[in-house]
């Protein structure tokens with residue numbers, strides 16, 4: 001099941017530094033929204049609030065009809081039914097690729113066969129079916145990020161969150177993985193929020209680009225399927 005996302009008057013501050021200032025935003029179920037903006041504008045902070053890694057100082061966040069955060073309270077990340085992909089891959093080095101990908105299924109108590117089938121499907125989707133028994137250290141940066149992507153989608157979460165997942169890769173690889181991720185996100189139909197400071201990446205991946213500037217929404221534009229502004 002996918003979920004829409006609603007932020008009502010969400011604010012956040014580090015001490016006296018207001019980082020997000022009364023954000024109102026509705027994200028349709030199944031859409032891919034890029035959060036674009038210069039360094040320090042609050043993109044990662046907004047994503048961390050969606051992930052449940054931090055709590056808003058004011059406002060509320062809903063996934064579907066369910067409140068997941070309000071001032072001073074936040075539902076834990078593991079209770080939110082989300083998948084996350086970070087810039088630094090965040091794989092467990094002692095586990096194989098298959099064990100890394102299977103990790104989100106552990107808490108779900110699924111039969112072993114179903115776990116194996118899901119891991120195999122997720123690895124196929126990212127083109128890594130033959131790498132299941134490798135350790136992350138034996139993979140390139142692009143392959144490690146594909147593992148992180150497979151781990152994010154394996155449990156079929158209701159929301160996918162991406163924090164600059166391609167920024168550690170060289171430009172050629174970035175472009176090709178970006179196109180693959182765009183195709184995968186269309187195929188999955190999961191609601192996704194994608195933080196980037198790269199406008200081209202945002203245009204390839206997203207249905208809609210929300211520009212943040214100094215903690216506020218500065219522009220909000222729909223993108224047509226050809227990558228042009230609608």
Ligand SMILES: Nc1ncnc2c1ncn2[C@@H]1O[C@H](COP(=O)(O)OP(=O)(O)OP(=O)(O)O)[C@@H](O)[C@H]1O
Pocket residue numbers: 014017019037038039040041042043044045046197
């Ligand atoms: N732990 C922290 N303590 C104090 N201030 C912080 C902390 N983390 C971030 N900030 C400040 O909050 C503001 C927003 O940071 P945030 O990481 O959300 O921006 P960003 O748009 O994601 O930037 P970048 O693209 O560089 O990652 C910045 O001014 C930053 O300096």
